[in-house]
Amino acid sequence: MKIRLTIKLFLYRFFSTSFGKAILKSLDFGVKVENLGNETSQKNHQFFVVLTVDSESGYVGKDERRIWQRENPTAFIGYSSGIRNLTKIFDKHKVKATFFLSTNCFSSKGKEYDKIKKEIGFAIKNGHEIGLHLHPDSDLAIQKKLSRKFKATSAFFYDYEEKLQIINAAKELVRQHLGNKAAEKLTSFRWGNWALDSDGAKALGKAGFKIDSSATPGIKGHTNDAMKYDWSRVSTHYPWKLNLDNYQAAASGDSGNMEIPIATFEFFGLKLRADPVNSVLLNKACAEYYKNADRSNKPFPFVVITHSSEATYLDGRPTKAVKDLEEFILFAKNYDKVKFVTLQEAYERLS
Numbered sequence: 001m002k003i004r005l006t007i008k009l010f011l012y013r014f015f016s017t018s019f020g021k022a023i024l025k026s027l028d029f030g031v032k033v034e035n036l037g038n039e040t041s042q043k044n045h046q047f048f049v050v051l052t053v054d055s056e057s058g059y060v061g062k063d064e065r066r067i068w069q070r071e072n073p074t075a076f077i078g079y080s081s082g083i084r085n086l087t088k089i090f091d092k093h094k095v096k097a098t099f100f101l102s103t104n105c106f107s108s109k110g111k112e113y114d115k116i117k118k119e120i121g122f123a124i125k126n127g128h129e130i131g132l133h134l135h136p137d138s139d140l141a142i143q144k145k146l147s148r149k150f151k152a153t154s155a156f157f158y159d160y161e162e163k164l165q166i167i168n169a170a171k172e173l174v175r176q177h178l179g180n181k182a183a184e185k186l187t188s189f190r191w192g193n194w195a196l197d198s199d200g201a202k203a204l205g206k207a208g209f210k211i212d213s214s215a216t217p218g219i220k221g222h223t224n225d226a227m228k229y230d231w232s233r234v235s236t237h238y239p240w241k242l243n244l245d246n247y248q249a250a251a252s253g254d255s256g257n258m259e260i261p262i263a264t265f266e267f268f269g270l271k272l273r274a275d276p277v278n279s280v281l282l283n284k285a286c287a288e289y290y291k292n293a294d295r296s297n298k299p300f301p302f303v304v305i306t307h308s309s310e311a312t313y314l315d316g317r318p319t320k321a322v323k324d325l326e327e328f329i330l331f332a333k334n335y336d337k338v339k340f341v342t343l344q345e346a347y348e349r350l351s
């Protein structure tokens with residue numbers, strides 16, 4: 001495990017240098033997206049770019065290693081500076097984004113709490129969307145509210161009633177700390193580590209959510225631990241209605257909840273997400289989607305994922321991932337009929 005992490009870090013550091021980027025770019029013909037369509041697909045409608053930010057504790061260490069909320073739930077800099085570093089870029093380029101908020105931030109205190117609330121308020125004021133992001137095992141605010149510890153991130157480890165209770169507790173925390181209006185506007189959702197399941201989808205509907213964006217078509221991971229997620233049986237990249245009996249049955253859903261999946265792609269067979277940590281490959285993936293996705297009847301949403309904790313070093317400075325995200329925004333803006341929208345806006349245009 002340690003060796004794998006070291007190699008991953010080495011590769012990340014290498015491929016985020018300008019030399020590494022040039023090499024990666026020369027290899028980007030290896031980017032492929034299955035089951036999307038082809039160049040003959042109609043492009044009557046807009047191509048939506050939906051920037052989503054999983055907002056949680058953590059930061060990027062000096063060696064580019066990621067310190068996640070699970071490792072250090074009180075590293076609240078991931079919220080305060082992480083959200084600020086990102087909104088700065090979004091507002092500079094006049095694009096709207098969706099912040100999936102882990103309510104763990106409401107366990108912060110004093111000045112830290114004030115700072116975080118200010119940054120979230122600023123994001124809302126500037127038209128960004130706030131959605132909900134769940135990490136039961138590292139969300140100290142939910143644990144305090146429900147007076148119990150949780151051992152797993154993944155929805156697979158809880159029964160329906162527990163899931164509903166956790167989701168409702170998180171919603172209540174948003175109401176308590178950000179107000180009624182923010183709680184009522186919560187319509188988008190992403191389970192931590194993409195780990196939604198069928199009962200989780202059911203609980204979401206019950207709690208009043210309309211949009212889920214947990215899916216990573218074709219990808220599964222952590223199959224033997226508490227972060228288990230599995231979207232390996234989903235092959236479509238288009239939004240679908242969630243099937244509450246079988247969350248991966250994308251063709252047969254009829255619930256009121258729409259799944260708007262994260263864009264995924266293959267790079268020489270390696271399955272990746274549309275994430276700025278993949279540097280120039282994100283741009284190539286976007287170009288592939290733009291070229292091949294069908295837009296004959298409605299717009300196509302290209303969902304990008306990043307983390308607020310990956311947007312800040314421990315001292316609050318913006319990271320390489322922020323710079324790469326900014327480069328991606330400039331790249332995508334070059335195309336015709338591209339519009340940056342929040343998930344809620346995408347949903348309204350797609351349903």
Ligand SMILES: [Zn+2]
Nearest residue numbers: 054056192193
């Ligand atoms: Zn997360």
